[in-house]
Amino acid sequence: MLQTACAGHTRVEGRVAVQYPRLVYVSPGLWVLADSDDPIFYSDGYYWLYQDGVWFNSFNYWGDWTYQPVVRVPVVIRSVRRPVAYRRYRARPGQQTRRVSPTVDHRRKKRPPVRRNEKVPSRRGTPR
Numbered sequence: 001m002l003q004t005a006c007a008g009h010t011r012v013e014g015r016v017a018v019q020y021p022r023l024v025y026v027s028p029g030l031w032v033l034a035d036s037d038d039p040i041f042y043s044d045g046y047y048w049l050y051q052d053g054v055w056f057n058s059f060n061y062w063g064d065w066t067y068q069p070v071v072r073v074p075v076v077i078r079s080v081r082r083p084v085a086y087r088r089y090r091a092r093p094g095q096q097t098r099r100v101s102p103t104v105d106h107r108r109k110k111r112p113p114v115r116r117n118e119k120v121p122s123r124r125g126t127p128r
Contacts (some may be wrong), residue, residue: 024089027095029076032086039086044074050083069113
C-alpha cells in the first residue's frame with residue numbers, strides 16, 4: 001500500500017471593505033443615521049430612536065436604548081414632523097455626511113466641577 005502526504009502553505013491576499021453607518025446632516029443640530037431600518041437621529045451627543053410613538057436615547061447607535069419622556073427629548077428632535085419618514089434615509093447629492101465608527105465614544109466630555117474660591121481659567125489670550 002502506498003501512502004502519500006501533502007503539506008503546503010497557501011497565502012491569500014485581499015481587501016475587506018467594512019461599511020460603517022453614515023450620519024446625514026438634516027438641519028442645524030440634527031443628523032439622521034442613513035439606511036437604518038428604524039428612524040435614528042443624532043443630536044446633543046446622543047442617538048435618538050423613535051419607535052411606536054415613543055422616544056429612546058443611547059450613547060451609541062447599535063443599542064442600550066433608554067426610554068425618554070417627551071419633555072426630555074431635545075426640541076430639535078421633537079420638531080421632526082414625521083420621524084418615521086427617516087427610515088432607510090438616503091443622502092441627496094451634495095448633502096453633508098460623516099462616517100460613524102462603532103469604537104467612538106460619543107459622550108461629551110464633562111468639565112470637572114469648580115471648587116469654591118478657585119479661579120476659573122480664562123479663555124482670553126490663549127493661543128489657538
